[in-house]
Amino acid sequence: MAFFNDSHAVIQSGIANSPNRAPFKVTLAGQGFYIVTNPQDVAQVYKNTVTLSFHVFIEDLMLSCGTSPEVVRKMTTTPPPYLPDSKESGLNPQKKSLIGLAVDFHHIQLLPGPKSQVGPITDTFLGYIHNLLQWTSLLRDDKMSSSITSDNKIHTSLYQFCGKVLVEAGTKVYWGEKLWNMTPDMLQTFEGLDKTMWKILFRYPERFSKDAIQARDGIVDLLTEYYALPKETRSDAAWFTQSLEAESRAIGLTEREMASAILIIYFVVNGNTYKFCFWALCHILSDPPLLSSIRSEVLAESNEHEPSMYHLLNKCPLLDSVLCEVLRIYTSSASMRFIDEDTVIGGKNLRKGNRIMLPYRALHENPEIYGSDSLDFKAGRFLKENGMRRNNSYRPFGGGATLCAGRFVAMKEVLRFIGTALWLYDIELETGVGGVKQSFPRVENKKPTFGVMAAFGDDDLRISIKQIL
Ligand code: HEM
Known part of the structure; x- marks a missing residue:
């Protein structure tokens, strides 16, 4: 409990929110952490891949997700302990540990480069989002189909709408x-x-985490069942998933061991984009002039089917600004590094054996970059091409060696979702009796996140969805 309480307090409470502060040290659950908030110091930390590392955090994450120390050992051994009868897959010519190889696989799967697989995965993602957004697909969901009223409108929750499409797409793509x-x-x-x-990730005491353990074990059970199915029935899985499975089997991991090791990926692939779309649509739908301007941008292309990705990426500056601002305001995470050798950052000697924490909120609230209204949501803030999005104080996807590999795919997912949803439907916020407006959802900023923050409790917006014919 101490680690969670203390570290989260550092990220959220404003202790760290002084961008000009030199690195300072706190002790959390017996471990030393240097908190780095000055944007230049943060950039220095990200650049350093010689005396700072992050593998220990991946191992910690896997242990927290229920992977046994024995499996973590197998996955971190270089060269991997291949079984004597395992066939050479050709996927690991440098004989990296399985964890190192998984990072390379992410990069091949999600980033441009010589062996890149980003084209196929992007097409599959966008295809699923397009299909799942169609009226007939929405109606396949019992809750949505039973909510239709005589004026042919679906009545649903915005959270549910975003989750249904994006989590289903992410799971099916991978x-x-x-x-x-x-x-x-x-x-x-x-x-x-x-x-x-x-x-689970912050090692909250087990007696208060029964819901989390049950949810984790439920998904591990499903993934175990999945990996036990004949391979031919799962040939539509992503290149990453199939390649990692081949390498995991070659070091003798069982289906259950593979399932618990990949749980974190399941979470990373699905956990952020639907909340990103949720917050963006909360702002767009709650502000009629903004909705109208964004609709005009999105629908400006004369195309019969849906706005092209080219149009969404290059011709919709206001939508782009809203998305940048959503990432600035609603992401709350922290990059971590382990100090392998004494390292000078911001003129201060950070001692070997301690850890470094880079909380993003401190950067994203920096008034020197974002002005005195840095805490407010401003839809047009990123409209001016003033270098704000390339600033050291803008880090929604982290940075350096751990910079989110899925950032390009994620942005396209979000653009396809919002672009197609606005193209196909009139989406309106419902009002209560006498036209009473719904309250804007509060953000859950008291619990730690690994990207986009959730809505507080059951806060949500009720929407109606009607086809534009
Ligand atoms: C709005 C959406 C997203 C946000 C805000 C986000 C944010 C992040 C953050 C903060 C990190 C850690 C960075 C660090 O420690 O420095 C990360 C890592 C990662 N993300 Fe994302 N992410 C998003 C979507 C995605 C998607 C859709 C995928 C995959 C399809 C993905 C794949 C990854 C991977 C593989 C890593 C680990 C990178 C590595 O260690 O090589 N992310 N993401």
């Missing part, structure tokens, strides 16, 4: 159709994990 269909309500299963995962 694991193929089979995993999603293994339980009647995979979305609910994911939400159970997403809401409680912080307890």
